[in-house]
Amino acid sequence: MVSHDTKTLAGKVALITGAGRGLGRAFAEKLADMGANVAIHGMRENGPAEYGEGTTLTAVAQEIGKQYGVRSHRVLGDLTRSDDIARVVAETEKALGPIDILVHNAGGDIAAAGGKPNPNDAVHIKEEDVRAVLDRNLLATILTCQAVARGMMERRSGRIVTIGSVAAFKGRTNSSIYAVAKAGMTHYTRCLADQLRPYDIAVNCIAPGDTRTGRFLGTRAVDEKRMVESGTLDRIATVDEVARVVEFFAGPQAAFVSGQVLRVDGGGQCWPG
Numbered sequence: 098m099v100s101h102d103t104k105t106l107a108g109k110v111a112l113i114t115g116a117g118r119g120l121g122r123a124f125a126e127k128l129a130d131m132g133a134n135v136a137i138h139g140m141r142e143n144g145p146a147e148y149g150e151g152t153t154l155t156a157v158a159q160e161i162g163k164q165y166g167v168r169s170h171r172v173l174g175d176l177t178r179s180d181d182i183a184r185v186v187a188e189t190e191k192a193l194g195p196i197d198i199l200v201h202n203a204g205g206d207i208a209a210a211g212g213k214p215n216p217n218d219a220v221h222i223k224e225e226d227v228r229a230v231l232d233r234n235l236l237a238t239i240l241t242c243q244a245v246a247r248g249m250m251e252r253r254s255g256r257i258v259t260i261g262s263v264a265a266f267k268g269r270t271n272s273s274i275y276a277v278a279k280a281g282m283t284h285y286t287r288c289l290a291d292q293l294r295p296y297d298i299a300v301n302c303i304a305p306g307d308t309r310t311g312r313f314l315g316t317r318a319v320d321e322k323r324m325v326e327s328g329t330l331d332r333i334a335t336v337d338e339v340a341r342v343v344e345f346f347a348g349p350q351a352a353f354v355s356g357q358v359l360r361v362d363g364g365g366q367c368w369p370g
Contacts, residue, residue, distance in 0.1 A: 104132025105348050110193045112136040112186070114176060114241060115203035117157050118150035119310030120260065123336040124200050124343045125157075129165035131348065133198065136170045136189040137161065140203070148311030168193055176203050176237035182244045195252060198347050199245045202260040204234040204278075205312075227274050234278035239285055242300075246293060255298040258346045259286045263306045263362045279304075283358055290356035299355040301346045306362025308334045330363035 111128045115121040117139035125135045137158040145151030151160075155171045162169030170192040174181035189196060238259055249255030264272055265279035283302055290300035307313065309324070313333075323332045339361050345351050346359075360366060 106198070107132035109133045109197040110136070110189070110195060111198035111200065111347070112138065112189050112196050112245065113200045113202060114138040114237075115140075115205075117141075117145040117154045118148060119312055120305065120308060120336055120339055121200075121202040122150065122157060122161075123340040124202060124260075125161055126165070127337075127340040127344050128198065128200070128347060129161050129167045129169070131344065132167065133347075134168040134170075134193045135161060136172055136185075136193060136196075138172050138174060138176075138185060138203065140173065140175055142173060148315045150311040176241050177232040179240055179244075182240050186244050186248070190248075195248055196245050197249075197254070198256045198258075199242065200258045200260070200343055200347070201238055201241050203237055203241075204260070204282075205275075222274055230274045231278050234275065235281045235285070238282045242285075242289055246289065246298065249298050250293070250296045253296050253298075255293075255296075256347050256351075257286075257289065257293075257298065257300040258343055259283075259300075259302045261286070261302045261304040261358065263304050263360050263366050265304060266360070266366055266368075286358065287356050294355065299346070299351060299353075301351070301355060302358040303339065303342050303346070304358055304360045304362075305339045306334060306360070306365050308336060308339055310336060331365075332363065334361060334363065 106128060111133040113121055113125040113135060116125040116137045125137055129135050137154060139154040142154050144154060145157050151157050158169040158171035172185050172188045174185040176182055242257055259282060261283045262279040264276040265283045286300055286302040293300055325332050342359055342361055
């Protein structure tokens with residue numbers, strides 16, 4: 098990652114959910130590199146170790162703070178629970194100050210037991226897995242954004258970035274409930290953007306396609322031809338290619354950009370949506 102010469106987010110406070118590994122950690126590192134003090138949220142202290150991308154959430158927060166010379170804070174919580182969300186927000190603000198930037202990355206196509214629902218199709222998926230996927234994606238997005246937006250509205254400033262998926266834009270047999278949850282999350286983001294316009298709060302969504310995180314590479318067969326990093330857009334994205342969009346939405350260049358959903362998939366889905 099190329100370091101920023103000017104710290105355009107110096108003094109800002111960013112809460113990044115699901116930041117212990119993969120895209121969430123890349124987002125936290127990008128914002129820290131821009132000078133923001135960062136709250137590193139995770140659901141489990143040992144989450145970073147599950148796919149070999151670290152050891153503990155505490156260690157990740159310490160490493161990011163030390164590497165980029167910012168204040169960092171580790172915070173645990175289940176974002177499907179409103180009481181946990183209130184505590185996450187309160188702990189972040191006690192440690193770092195009022196939240197200026199929320200990057201809501203927590204979620205995924207995981208079930209209550211922690212694995213991928215199998216089968217995860219429109220007919221056979223079990224009710225508990227339906228609820229888990231909807232709760233961890235759509236419900237957690239709504240509740241977390243609500244909690245953070247209230248403080249931003251009082252201060253009349255802020256940035257909210259939700260992390261959706263290209264799955265939201267195309268019907269599919271596999272991961273159907275995940276696609277439905279991300280579609281709802283995408284529309285909620287647009288509605289929230291409209292509501293928060295008078296408060297100078299920009300709200301946008303990033304919809305990544307396949308991205309080479311530890312979890313992605315560790316849970317499915319990957320075509321090695323798509324692991325190249327140049328020469329074609331028909332490939333799997335690097336985490337930094339997605340993180341650069343967070344850099345844009347959270348930074349000064351996007352001050353007048355809101356209500357947008359930006360797909361980051363190399364043009365794999367080239368239609369309106």
